[in-house]
Amino acid sequence: MTLLALHAVSKSYGALKVTDDITLSVTEGETLGILGPNGAGKTTLFNLISGDVRVDAGRVEYAGRDVTRLRPHQRCHAGIGRSYQVPQPFGNMSVFENLVTAACFGGQQTEREAWQTAHEVLEQTGLMPHANKPAGGLTLLDRKRLELARALATRPQLLLLDEIAGGLTEPEAAVLVGELKRIKARGVTMIWIEHVVHALLSLADRLFVINFGQRLAEGEPRAVMNDSEVRRVYMGMEA
Numbered sequence: 001m002t003l004l005a006l007h008a009v010s011k012s013y014g015a016l017k018v019t020d021d022i023t024l025s026v027t028e029g030e031t032l033g034i035l036g037p038n039g040a041g042k043t044t045l046f047n048l049i050s051g052d053v054r055v056d057a058g059r060v061e062y063a064g065r066d067v068t069r070l071r072p073h074q075r076c077h078a079g080i081g082r083s084y085q086v087p088q089p090f091g092n093m094s095v096f097e098n099l100v101t102a103a104c105f106g107g108q109q110t111e112r113e114a115w116q117t118a119h120e121v122l123e124q125t126g127l128m129p130h131a132n133k134p135a136g137g138l139t140l141l142d143r144k145r146l147e148l149a150r151a152l153a154t155r156p157q158l159l160l161l162d163e164i165a166g167g168l169t170e171p172e173a174a175v176l177v178g179e180l181k182r183i184k185a186r187g188v189t190m191i192w193i194e195h196v197v198h199a200l201l202s203l204a205d206r207l208f209v210i211n212f213g214q215r216l217a218e219g220e221p222r223a224v225m226n227d228s229e230v231r232r233v234y235m236g237m238e239a
């Protein structure tokens, strides 16, 4: 069943058309990878899905419902969770408090449920040893994990991951990919923007490539990576 559908979605900043007539859909349980050069409009696409930014034209449907006019917290309550490219924790709060806050306000859970969720998510993401540390003092890997954990604490049905592996060492990225595989195995639908292509390919069922706000290619990951236009535009290789 289709979980998310964008219908001819567009967004401009002044004269710059950052999202240009994008139509895409994601089915339940699927992992869709998003690729594209810097400035192609990938994060803007997430903003349009999460409601951080409103579309100029087009329609966003989630779980069979038109959410185009819903605000970000309403879309989060509906089951859309997201991580941000630059982690956004409450730095003075502990890791645990960050998760309880996400569960209460993003996931509409009671305090009791939120504590339970925070414990589960700490275990899932390997953050248990850091539960009582201030979020602001974490290493990059743990800040990325916390970003993922905060999104998970809202109990999303659709998880939007924005460059969650960016800046990590190879072994750290491998640990994160392992965590994402377990999340996928639980049936969570994911859309993942990532420049670390081998990490993305280890998880994605399908790829969607954006260039200048438009769809450049879409389909089975290996076929897309072998597409001559994708190689030229994204990887700077001649066909």
Ligand SMILES: Nc1ncnc2c1ncn2[C@@H]1O[C@H](COP(=O)(O)OP(=O)(O)OP(=O)(O)O)[C@@H](O)[C@H]1O
Pocket (backbone or CB within 6 Å): 013, 018, 036, 037, 038, 039, 040, 041, 042, 043, 044, 045
């Ligand atoms: N709020 C804004 N106001 C003006 N221009 C914006 C705004 N947000 C994004 N842009 C511009 O839109 C274009 C696409 O930005 P976006 O962040 O979506 O790209 P991206 O593909 O995620 O890039 P990257 O891979 O570097 O993260 C860029 O040229 C950016 O400068």
